[in-house]
């Protein structure tokens with residue numbers, strides 16, 4: 416990771432980031448027998464799941480894993496998602512950061528954001544359609560949210576040298592086809608394996624509070640990476656841009672076993688709910704705060720008013 420910075424003078428925060436993500440002197444090499452066994456366990460579980468799925472297909476993302484393992488009633492409720500400048504600002508910032516990583520020279524954050532908005536508006540996607548129809552005030556808000564995030568990113572991260580193989584918004588999936596596909600988009604990854612040596616760091620960029628779910632999200636990516644390439648990443652980092660604080664975790668065999676168990680539990684629950692007709696279980700928790708069902712849900716109300724504690 417010494418190649419991460421390009422010789423420019425770094426701020427204390429950038430130095431801190433570099434120190435946290437730097438490779439230790441001893442190479443990280445996972446036991447190949449362990450990786451083969453993990454892969455075998457997943458293959459066997461998928462075979463069993465395929466028989467129960469019938470003609471249903473499942474796209475399993477980090478969001479769906481944590482959603483189905485949280486409150487199932489909320490999980491099966493139709494999603495009434497709508498874009499807003501605050502929500503879209505994150506997507507635009509990620510696209511701008513992606514441009515910035517490969518931009519020559521020292522780009523101005525607002526220019527990167529303007530270019531990201533133009534490119535996203537050309538996409539054949541719901542976000543592209545929404546940007547196309549934006550009024551001037553919402554567009555200004557969108558730009559403001561995204562520029563804020565891009566500036567915070569540049570304050571936290573040193574310039575990323577190309578030799579560190581930085582990639583942003585990189586789509587990952589495993590397997591390539593089949594009735595169950597694990598998939599996701601990695602905000603930022605740095606490094607790549609050297610033979611069987613784990614060198615990659617997978618980073619999620621966050622703007623809110625620290626939540627345990629964020630660690631689980633990254634472990635899901637570590638599992639997908641391991642299944643794809645046979646070489647696990649060496650570190651996972653949730654980077655909280657507002658606070659300038661990363662939460663970093665070394666990838667271990669235990670990390671991968673936990674992620675496997677969680678992912679298989681999530682697929683099993685999806686099959687029970689979507690194919691086998693099991694009734695969803697309510698699991699009150701922090702998600703009651705933004706649940707669209709909360710006003711008519713007794714369990715949720717009890718949680719929110721503290722009556723269940």
Ligand code: SF4
Nearest residue numbers: 486703706709712715
């Ligand atoms: S209010 Fe809470 S318990 Fe009720 S459905 Fe929503 S998340 Fe589940």
